[in-house]
Amino acid sequence: MSEKHLPLWEVFIRSRSGLAHKHCGSVHAADAEMALQAARDVYTRRGEGNSIWVVPSGAITASDPADKDELFAPALSKIYRHPTFYEVPDEVGHM
């Protein structure tokens, strides 16, 4: 097929006010406006959202799963970053 491919867009939907946009899939569309319309038809047929973001797939930079250990392991040993690391005497009450 010699036809030019329609660009790929990642779709993010806010399911209701107060929640963050969440990735839900992708669509193909020639431009942003059509991507929004396609995302609305494909991913919100039953009131699943009240706001949509579409982002060109190529614009996303992702971490490499192969680097997972270097990136995320250092956080695992830093238990002092959690409130449960610290003792508060019972007499002090809720803190």
Add this chain to the structure above:
Amino acid sequence: MYTQALNAISDEPADQSAEAARFQAQVDAEQKIEPNDWMPEAYRRTLVRQISQHAHSEIVGMLPEGNWITRAPSLKRKVALLAKVQDEAGHGLYLYAAAETLNVAREELIEQLLSGKAKYSSIFNYPTLSWADIGAIGWLVDGAAIMNQIPLCRCSYGPYARAMIRICKEESFHQRQGYGIMLTLARGTSGQKAMAQDALNRWWWPCLMMFGPPDSESQHSDQSTRWKIKRFSNDDLRQKFIDATVPQAHYLGLAIPDKEFTFDEASGHWKSGPIDWAEFKRVLSGGGPCNRERMRVRRKAHENGAWVREAALAYAEKRRARRDAIKIAAE
């Protein structure tokens, strides 16, 4: 099911690398595999084939039902059928999106369907002769699809599992919609009841075939089971479907079109007579009543849409060029 045409992957030796062992350990621990994770090439290939065949089935599946949109008996039935057919398109698109995360272009997958290289479910090669067929499809075909798809919600590949969760939620409406049609016909005139029975007679056996060849002949199950793509065997799912469907048919006052059909007290299961696997193979390999018609319509739709895709791209290109020109002028 919708991927019943998958054959043996190949006889290639199993991957013995440390990566492969890590991958299998991850799968065994029920941790999902995500697009950028390392995966054996055969796992990726199997998934691309399975997910794309599944997507093709959803897309081709619109045709038998689309046949009745303009002839639905009431506005209520028409809007419901329209919504259902639109859902099938949506399901196809969720699945193409999931397949694309495995590094394959959608255009390539569609080309495989249109050239006849990729298969789709045998069930969509049967004609919809009466309105009752729309009821039978929703009740039985979507019912069988749900049986198969619920375990796929726990498939080891994250994007496929997530697509299946969305799809299963929507299929539930499809099945009730179909059963509702059957219920109305079954409570109607004797002519309407006969129409419902006739639809059941024609769709029953093809629906049992949807689960794919019997376990004794199914070659790809072992590897797919190890990879946690497949969780139940074809025969197990088929039996589950039969046991769930029979009481529903009895409630409608319809008879299962199988002379050897019996209830086995010992096992608590309904036992079906022999399935005509020669018919299954014939329909899957292109010899069903509607194979050529389905592909002809799909190809025509694709060709007729070419100018729209071209125009949309040209318009996007023109607007981009204009924006760039304004930017340059402003600098």
